[in-house]
Amino acid sequence: MAEIAGSGPVTGRAPSSSSHLRLADEFFLVAHNHDADTIVPRLHDTGMELGLAGALLAELVLDRRLEVADGRVIVFDPSPPNDQLAASMLRDIVTEPPHSIRVWLEYLSQDARDKVGSRLHVAGHLAQVRQRKWWGGPALLYRAVNAEQALIPEVRLHDLLARPHPGMQLAKISIDHKLMQDVTLAALAHSTGLLSALLWYHGPHRARSQLDEMRRALPAPLLELTKQTEAAVGDAVLGRRR
Amino acid sequence: MAEKGLGTPSAGTALVRVGPSRVSSALARNRLGVSSIVFFIVSAAAPLTVIGSGAVLTFANTKTIGIPIAYAAIAVVLGVFAVGYVAMSRHITNAGAFYTYVAQGLGRVPGVGASFVAVVAYNAMQVGLYGGFGAVLAGHLKAWFGWDVAWWALALMAWLVIALLGVMRIDFNSKVLAVLLTAECLIMLVFNVVELTNPADGTVAFDALSPSNLITTGVGALLVTAVTGFVGFEGGAVYAEESRDPKRTVAQATYIAVAFVGVLYAISAWALTVAIGPGKIVGAAADQQADLIFNFNAGFLGRWIVDIGRILIVTSLFAALVSFHNTVARYLFALGRERVLPAGLGSTNRRTGSPYVGSLVQSALAVVVILVFAIAGLDPLIDLMYIGTTYGGLGVIILMALTSISVVGYFAQRKDIDENAWRKYVSPAIAAVLLLVVLYLTLDQYSTLLSLPAGHPAVWILPSSFAVFGLAGILWGAYLRSARPRVYAAIGLGANSVIGRASQDLPKRTDSSGVLPLLTSPGLASAPVRHEVFRVGGDHPVGPVATVLSEAFGTGDIAKWLVPDPEDRRRIYPAYWAMLVEHALGVGEVFAGGELSGVSVWYPAMFGPPNAAPRDIDQRVDLTCGPYAPRFHALNHAVANAHPTTPHHYLAFAAVLPDLQGRGIGTSLIQHRLRELDIANVPAYLEATNRRNLALYVHLGFQPMGNPIALPDNGPKLYPMWRPASVHRGL
Structure with missing residues (x-):
């Protein structure tokens, strides 16, 4: 399907600076509305959790540690990545018997929100707010330390999708690491149903067709990952329980 | 493609597995x-x-x-x-x-x-x-x-x-x-x-x-x-x-x-x-x-x-x-x-x-x-x-x-x-x-x-x-x-x-040398398999050893690329592998596991490149492979050219009969030799035939190195892997 990208390994240079936001961080920021004092989810719980789980796995693919093929997760390189959360996930994947990608998505979705939220908190992007709820005890919430900065991924995504890119060579997506991450983020937003929240201004129609083209240019493992996330969200709807 | 995916039966679902897996037990808590x-x-x-x-x-x-x-x-x-x-x-x-x-x-x-x-x-x-x-x-x-x-x-x-x-x-x-x-x-x-x-x-x-x-x-x-x-x-x-x-x-x-x-x-x-x-x-x-x-x-x-x-x-x-x-x-x-x-x-x-x-x-x-x-x-x-x-x-x-x-x-x-x-x-x-x-x-x-x-x-x-x-x-x-x-x-x-197939339906592995299930693989317990590894002596008959290799390598991308026609492949492969095994029994080190259902072939390369093929291999390939010979030449030359120069031992082939794959025979076969190499403080090298195997070798301590070896005519890629001396990871 993805002839353009081929099934070669993910190429390009991984960003090494620690201040840079990783994919799941960006998904977390994009999936919330940022007010002055708190953040409000824009996406239902299942979509949020599975989307974050997919983003966490995609991080490892982007780091060239994991491989996703035929519904399986395969360790490509066991050396720990820079990020602690990613490193502990990779350790889990290496030590576990082989599981299908859907199992990993389900497993990671259980606490993906807490983990990514606390990673953003530790990195100084989110601050904790204690709120007293009228029906119960205090609840721990987050708010963006700098709401404008928290909007940057969304703005970039908006720019990528809503603006026409006539001259953009789709082959660039499989080479340019930053672009690859952005397209993966957009594809995950599409898979979880978040996209309609991001394209409120420009008609989502052109954006969707543009995203379709870009998605197909993603390396095969990332494309498969986003599709599996979409199927997992759909199965959760049909599965009645979540 | 979807037709095939649908037809593949799955043994139960992939969700529940035996064995002490944290993931499985964490998910089992929510099961009905x-x-x-x-x-x-x-x-x-x-x-x-x-x-x-x-x-x-x-x-x-x-x-x-x-x-x-x-x-x-x-x-x-x-x-x-x-x-x-x-x-x-x-x-x-x-x-x-x-x-x-x-x-x-x-x-x-x-x-x-x-x-x-x-x-x-x-x-x-x-x-x-x-x-x-x-x-x-x-x-x-x-x-x-x-x-x-x-x-x-x-x-x-x-x-x-x-x-x-x-x-x-x-x-x-x-x-x-x-x-x-x-x-x-x-x-x-x-x-x-x-x-x-x-x-x-x-x-x-x-x-x-x-x-x-x-x-x-x-x-x-x-x-x-x-x-x-x-x-x-x-x-x-x-x-x-x-x-x-x-x-x-x-x-x-x-x-x-x-x-x-x-x-x-x-x-x-x-x-x-x-x-x-x-x-x-x-x-x-x-x-x-x-x-x-x-x-x-x-x-x-x-x-x-x-x-x-x-x-x-x-x-x-x-x-x-x-x-x-x-x-x-x-x-x-x-x-x-x-x-x-x-x-x-x-x-x-x-x-x-x-x-x-x-x-x-x-x-x-x-x-x-x-x-x-x-x-x-x-x-x-x-x-x-x-x-x-x-x-x-x-x-x-x-x-x-x-x-x-x-x-x-x-x-x-x-x-x-x-x-x-x-x-x-x-x-x-x-x-x-x-x-x-x-x-x-x-x-x-x-x-x-x-x-x-x-x-x-x-x-x-x-x-x-x-x-x-x-x-x-x-x-x-x-x-x-x-x-x-x-x-x-x-x-x-x-x-x-x-995705075009059922979630629990994972396509079967069809690795040409899909020999390396993890040690924790649940199949290990399911059947009595003997894991003893023996060194095959130089006077052992060539036939039985070559059969294992030609059966195991008979499917997969590389085989398809070498000899696209399966009928011809069935004719050519036994002779080709018999030639290589004959050489290996004489010069290399051949090990057998699982009562000769798995075979591995090692060549030492401590003083210069390994002597992995007979001197007259080009002529013999021309004889055995006929019209397909150019592809075989290309494969041999690509592999030989990419060979590292640092002293090491070279795992040329590892194969398990297709029916018996997934039971740990291959893993124990290779581990046996790796332990000896660890004691001797010698690195090891191999070419993985596809990316899935590559992951399995990673568990044995190999790491992907450099660029994949690309075969001509849009052929599949080989992935060279290196295992430094005394790496115990995964063993």
Whole structure:
């Protein structure tokens, strides 16, 4: 399907600076509305959790540690990545018997929100707010330390999708690491149903067709990952329980 | 591609594995047990509604008393049906929907036809229940407060609430449902006791339970009503992937639920005939309709307990309305995801995650029907509830008959599935015959069901409408096959249509040297395999060793690239590998494991490149490989050129007979040598033949190095891997 990208390994240079936001961080920021004092989810719980789980796995693919093929997760390189959360996930994947990608998505979705939220908190992007709820005890919430900065991924995504890119060579997506991450983020937003929240201004129609083209240019493992996330969200709807 | 993916059987599902896996145990905590699934199934059946209004209306409308024995008979039929149904549900995705079974067993085109029939049938049941809800609640309001409220006003109120619940995806708290369901069953038991201890004319009459009722005229009407009471039992299969033990939990839960519901229905309906009297029940039912059961019991029990019963029948109707509404919404959602119906139906609400487009479509349809019935002034109980739900029941009988045939067809196509013949063929075949008989009787006596003269147009219009919908679906499916092959390929996969195969269906590994399962691989324990590794001496016959290599490397990308024609490959490969093994036995180190089902070939490369091939290899390849020789030359040269110069040992080949792969033979074979190399502090090198193997070698301490070796003519890639000295990782 993805002839353009081929099934070669993910190429390009991984960003090494620690201040840079990783994919799941960006998904977390994009999936919330940022007010002055708190953040409000824009996406239902299942979509949020599975989307974050997919983003966490995609991080490892982007780091060239994991491989996703035929519904399986395969360790490509066991050396720990820079990020602690990613490193502990990779350790889990290496030590576990082989599981299908859907199992990993389900497993990671259980606490993906807490983990990514606390990673953003530790990195100084989110601050904790204690709120007293009228029906119960205090609840721990987050708010963006700098709401404008928290909007940057969304703005970039908006720019990528809503603006026409006539001259953009789709082959660039499989080479340019930053672009690859952005397209993966957009594809995950599409898979979880978040996209309609991001394209409120420009008609989502052109954006969707543009995203379709870009998605197909993603390396095969990332494309498969986003599709599996979409199927997992759909199965959760049909599965009645979540 | 999807065709193949569908056909691949999976051994159970991938979700539950043996062994101490943290992931599995973390996920197992959320899995469902038998009792929760029984509870889901029974609550979807809404027992008090079925007896309190369904059975009573049957007495009134068919003017026969045989419904108790019909419930028992249908419970037996459904029990037989469930055997094959549950067995097949373990092997497919989107297992809650009948059309999936048809699509996989009889073909995708009939599958689309079945999906159209299902959407119509479930819609009819759901909308029919609105009539029951409005009429029953209106009756109670009149009895309690003397209010005169039109049934359609109450039905529209319920409709509004359900439309909102559907979009907002508020499911009832399962604890609330559990309390309501238990209360429902308890009050039915209390009523039964009262009815049986106060029989009419002082004698307990068994007339209604006599099997002779099953051969009177009008039995078709009884059977379809009985089926209607059970609809919802098929929902248990949805939980196959979420259950503790996919092999047994859902099956046990379905049998228990069918048996429980069948006994409860049969006894409750029979008790009612005993109390009123078999001769008088038809008249009383026609007279008092849904109030009959309460009016009778009010004479013996405290008023409050009967009032609780009245409340419970309303909540039970409401729960059934919600449940069928969600069923329809999910059907439309799955069909939208498959792009069989417009893709918009497959979208979820961003904030609530509900299949809201499907839900809105169902609500729109329901309101139109309610308004039409209200304006036409038709009777809500008889015309809307009874006719509507039995019309839906007729559709479900058609679907179940088709599903039984599909189960036989499915297993006949897939011989390799591990189920016994009773589940695969015998019981679905019996169920198909029984259901076809029920279907014939129903169609034959549809006029009794409607209590209309046989010549009335409705008697043939209603049943034949299913044929029209089914035919429309079949035509649409045929159009999809020719015009949109991608959509066609994914029919029946539900949400997984985006990946093009079932979620639990992982394609089998077809590695040419797929030799390295992990040590933790569950297959390791399943069969007694001898893991001792022996060094093969230089005087060992070449044949047996070469066979292992040529068998193991006979499939896969590289083999396809080298010799595209499988026939030629079978001719060329033995000779080619015999040549290499002959050389290896003389110069290299050959190890055998698993009683010569696995072979590894090592060459030392401590002082210069390994002597991995005979000196005259080019000439010998020309002789053995004929027209394919250039590819073999290219492979050998590419590998030789990429060879590292640092001193190391070279793992040239590792192979296990395809049948015995996945049992740890390869791992122990290679580990054996790696341990020796670790002691000697020597690095190792190999070329992985595909990226999947690469991951397996990573577990043995190898790391990918540099660029893959690209073979010419767009050939597959080889992945060079290096293992530094004394790396214990993964061992």
